[in-house]
Amino acid sequence: MPTDDHRFGRYFTISIACLVVLALLFPAFDVLSLAGFVNDKTYVLILQDNSEIRPTGGLIGCIGLLTVHDGNVKDLHLAYAYNNSAWTGDVVNMSLPESLTQLYDVDSVRLYDSNVQYDFSSFAPTMLSNVEQITGQKVDGVIAVDFTAVEAIMRITGPISVSGEVITSRNIVDIAHYYSGKSDAGDTAPLINLLSSLALKIVQIAHDASLPVKLDLINAVQQMGAEKHLFFYVPGDPLTADFAGASATPPTDFISVIDMNMGSQKADFGVYRSIDYHVQLLANGSAVANLTIAYNNTCFWDYNLFQTVLVPPDAEIMNATTTAQDFNGPLSTGGANFTAFSTSVTVPANETDTITYLYTLPHVVSSSGVNERYDLYVQKQAGINQYTFNPEVQLPDGARLLASQNAEANQTSTGDIHLEMVYR
Amino acid sequence: MNRKRTITTVAIVAIAIALIAAGFGAFVVTVRPSEDPTYTEAASSIPAAPYTYATNGQVVLRVNNVSDASDPVTAAVWANLSLQAFQEYVDYRALAPSPGEKNLVANITVTNARSAAVPFTYTDFFIVGRDGSAYYANFAVCNLSCSAAALKHQTLPESFTSDLYVLFSVPATADAAKLVYASSPPIVIDLA
Numbered sequence: 001m002p003t004d005d006h007r008f009g010r011y012f013t014i015s016i017a018c019l020v021v022l023a024l025l026f027p028a029f030d031v032l033s034l035a036g037f038v039n040d041k042t043y044v045l046i047l048q049d050n051s052e053i054r055p056t057g058g059l060i061g062c063i064g065l066l067t068v069h070d071g072n073v074k075d076l077h078l079a080y081a082y083n084n085s086a087w088t089g090d091v092v093n094m095s096l097p098e099s100l101t102q103l104y105d106v107d108s109v110r111l112y113d114s115n116v117q118y119d120f121s122s123f124a125p126t127m128l129s130n131v132e133q134i135t136g137q138k139v140d141g142v143i144a145v146d147f148t149a150v151e152a153i154m155r156i157t158g159p160i161s162v163s164g165e166v167i168t169s170r171n172i173v174d175i176a177h178y179y180s181g182k183s184d185a186g187d188t189a190p191l192i193n194l195l196s197s198l199a200l201k202i203v204q205i206a207h208d209a210s211l212p213v214k215l216d217l218i219n220a221v222q223q224m225g226a227e228k229h230l231f232f233y234v235p236g237d238p239l240t241a242d243f244a245g246a247s248a249t250p251p252t253d254f255i256s257v258i259d260m261n262m263g264s265q266k267a268d269f270g271v272y273r274s275i276d277y278h279v280q281l282l283a284n285g286s287a288v289a290n291l292t293i294a295y296n297n298t299c300f301w302d303y304n305l306f307q308t309v310l311v312p313p314d315a316e317i318m319n320a321t322t323t324a325q326d327f328n329g330p331l332s333t334g335g336a337n338f339t340a341f342s343t344s345v346t347v348p349a350n351e352t353d354t355i356t357y358l359y360t361l362p363h364v365v366s367s368s369g370v371n372e373r374y375d376l377y378v379q380k381q382a383g384i385n386q387y388t389f390n391p392e393v394q395l396p397d398g399a400r401l402l403a404s405q406n407a408e409a410n411q412t413s414t415g416d417i418h419l420e421m422v423y424r
Numbered sequence: 425m426n427r428k429r430t431i432t433t434v435a436i437v438a439i440a441i442a443l444i445a446a447g448f449g450a451f452v453v454t455v456r457p458s459e460d461p462t463y464t465e466a467a468s469s470i471p472a473a474p475y476t477y478a479t480n481g482q483v484v485l486r487v488n489n490v491s492d493a494s495d496p497v498t499a500a501v502w503a504n505l506s507l508q509a510f511q512e513y514v515d516y517r518a519l520a521p522s523p524g525e526k527n528l529v530a531n532i533t534v535t536n537a538r539s540a541a542v543p544f545t546y547t548d549f550f551i552v553g554r555d556g557s558a559y560y561a562n563f564a565v566c567n568l569s570c571s572a573a574a575l576k577h578q579t580l581p582e583s584f585t586s587d588l589y590v591l592f593s594v595p596a597t598a599d600a601a602k603l604v605y606a607s608s609p610p611i612v613i614d615l616a
Contacts, residue, residue, distance in 0.1 A: 158457025159560075165547050166560045169459055170525070170593040174562035175547065177515050178575075185513040185576060212454040270518030299518045300503035386523075 030239045034141075036068035041140045043068075044131050045078070047195065048115070049180075050146040050229070050383035051173065051266040055258045055308075056115040056123045056245065057228065057383035058146050058268075061180060062195055063088045063112065065137065073203050078196050080180070080188040081112035088112050092130045098333040099308050099342035118258055118310060118340075120144065120245025120382055124233035141234035146383050147173045149229040152220045156213060157205045162197045163190075172198075177266055227415050228382035245382060249310070249337035252375040253279070253364040256310040257293055259381060262344065263304060270299040271347070274388035281374055283396040285365040289315075292356040297347040304346050307355060310338040310379075317341060317359045324353040371402060371424050378417040386414045399423045460557040463550075463604070470611045480607045482542045483580065484535040487613045490551075490600055493519040493527035493591065502529065505565040505589060512571035517563045517591065527562075528592045530603055534574065535585040544580045551592045552602040559598070563591045 034041060045066040048058035064078035081088045090111050100116055101107060109116065111130055117123040124142040132139050154160070154169035161167070167175060179191035206217050224230040225243045232243040247256055255277065261268055276292040289311070297303040313334070320330035322345055329343035347353045366373050378389055389411045395401060403422045411417065472478030474487045491498045499519055506516050521527045528551065536542055546564035553559065564575060570586035573579055594600070605611040 155459050156456070158459060159461045165545075166461060166550070166558075168461070168560055171560050171562045174517065174591070174593075177517070178547075178563060181513040181515050182576065210454050213456055216456065265516045267516075267518060269522070270520040298520045299516070300499070300506070301516055 030237065034234065034237070034240070035071040036074070037070050040067055040069045040074060042066065042137060044127060044139055044142045045076070045199075046115075046127070046142065046144040047078075048144050048146040048383060049176075049266070050148060050385075051177070051269045052261045052264075053259050053268040053381070053383050054115050055118055055260060055382070056120040057144060057231070059261070060088075060112045060115055061176070062192070063131075064196075065131075065135070065139070066143065072207075073200060076196055076199060078192050078199075080183045080191055082184065083188060087134045090130075090134050092126075092134075094126050094130070097308070097340070098335075099331055099340050100306070102333065103306070103328065103331055103342055103344060116260070118256070118308070118335075119247035120228075120231045121233065121247075124231070124244065125235065128233070128235070141232065141237070141240070143233075144231040145224075146229045147176070148227075148383075148385055149221075149224040152224050152229070153202060153217065156216045156220055157202055157209075160198060160201050160205070162194055162201065165194075167194075167198060173269075228380060231382075247310075247379050248377065249313075250375070250377055252366070252377065253287070253289075253312060253361060254310070254377040254379065255291060256338075256379040257381055258308045258310065259384075260306040260308075261304070262306050264299075264302065267297070267299045267301070267303050268383075269385070270297065271303055272296040272298070272388075273384065274390065275378065276390045276392075277376070277378075278392045278394070279361075279364075279376070280394040281365055281396055281399075285363055285372075287361040287364045288318075288358070289361055290356065290358050292354050294352055294354045295345075295347045296352040297349060300349050302346050302348050304344070306342070306344045308340050308342040309357060310335075310340055311357075311359065312361055312364065313338055314362050315339040315359045317357060319358040320356065322353065322355045324355070327355075330355075330357065368422060371422050372399070374421045374423075376417075376419040378413075378419070380413065380416050386412055388412050389417055391419055393419070393421055395421075395423050458557075460559060463552045463556050463558040463602075465612075466610050468609045470609055472611060472613045474613060474615065478611045478613070479537045480605070480609060480611055482537055482607065483544065483605075484533075484537045485605055485611055485613070486533040486535075487603055487615075488531040488533060488587070490528055490530045490603065490615060493521070493529050498529050501531075502565060502589060502591075505567060508568040509565045509571040509575060511568055512576045514565060514571055514575055517565070519591075521593065521596070524596055525593050526596045526598075528594055528600060530590045530592070532588050532590060532603075533585065534580065534588050536580040536582060539582055541579050541581050543578060544574055545578050546574070546588065546590050548606040549590050549592075550604050550606065551594060551600045552604060553594065553598040554601045555598075557598070558604075559592050559594045561590050562593050565589050 043066045045064040047062040049061040050058035052059035060081045062078050067075040079086050079088050115123050151169045159168045183191045231245045232240045234240045274294045278290040280288045317332050324345035326346040331342045333340045341357050390409050401423050406419045477486050549561040551559045566588045603613045
């Protein structure tokens, strides 16, 4: 006859075991649910053309609705975004960044131009509700991919024949641009057929692939997510939260450069960015920062840019300069967790121009026991392939550096950078 | 009895190890798809050399030059023609190569060989590297009237003739051995 203590112990063990099993099963159940095994799921699918950079990754080239059922594509309807007679061209009212409304005097945008928020996670909920409102269809999430993500996936799948043409990781961007030109001329069918067929064939190849190739594809998707070339936003879903593209605004020092190509065509694969950051830390924990962003435009045409830099919320601008002859700004605006400096410039063909901001930061150093600690987060913009970061941290007079990470000059990065320094 | 059990255990462990090794081996040696297609020579083709004319009965081709896009003369011609092609909805295409790649530009004179319009697409061109990999065309530009016909409408009208500049992204280490126009039969220009 078991005692109450024994019985309690047994129930407790069973309860813990059940919780563990549930915890292990939840991600699997979540994946099955996202893939449409529980109910059909419909996602807004966006192709962001990152050769024409926008805050969330690139110009919205195509928008579509993707329905999945039991892990397979049930339905895919893509539309060329820049078709004013289609639903993708509807004007939507939304909260626009203050920098944009002030510098360009706009208060509404078309759906295809609505990715002007500072990060994807701010844009995606609005996109979802706008699409639901316009199409009348319930939507479960938003998926966005740019050309760099498509190239990475096609490097694994290999060449794909579509409509008699051989599409590879090397030519997909240009072939899509060629057909988007024809779409601008009024014939949208070739582009839509190309991209729809390509998407379906990639899904089929992934479905039929051997296990090693499947793992390669999963790795590529994870890497593209980490480098902000691929986003997956599902409201309230914890499994996809890392892919939702939220830009952190940590309570330390941070820099987030957000560029918007203002009608300069497909220039951004020919524009090279570098960030020079000189920060002088003071004994009271404040700092003076000198941030210079350089744009080397190797294109044979001018590059028109609207640039916003997000820095800590209590930053105060002291001065701003640019080498560009044609510019507008700077404008300093605020947000809940950041200060935004904005400037629009034109970088002439085959030239390099810089924009420099000099500003103060009241609190960027934290105490770590008897030591002082400085952290800087450089957040890579979605869609940008790579950039150069050149930091220079000047410690307070008499301070001695104890440890540092990612503080070396001329780093080339495809992702975010976390610089840390500990000194006494 | 113990000996029998030991033998059984050893056999099971050996089989398990063999299965795991076989699985790992299969995983390691799994053939992954190559990034670029491999060129397969057609049973019959129309061979040609640079600066000579070759025809498949539909079009006449003459390859005048294949140069690196970083060449200043090539870049200047590309920029000039891009301004004209833009009027026929052909986007500008920057010449900066992606990391690990280079851009080659082939200057090809294209002529309609028939007394009627013929279909044409620049995407039928590809370059074959010395290792046998095929690199399909990326982009093309040409003058205003050529852009309207060959690029926008993908058709060569009767008596059409024009220089076309076709861009190919290839690995930085690749050498172009052949330029192929994928018609039936294909026209194969030996660049060696």
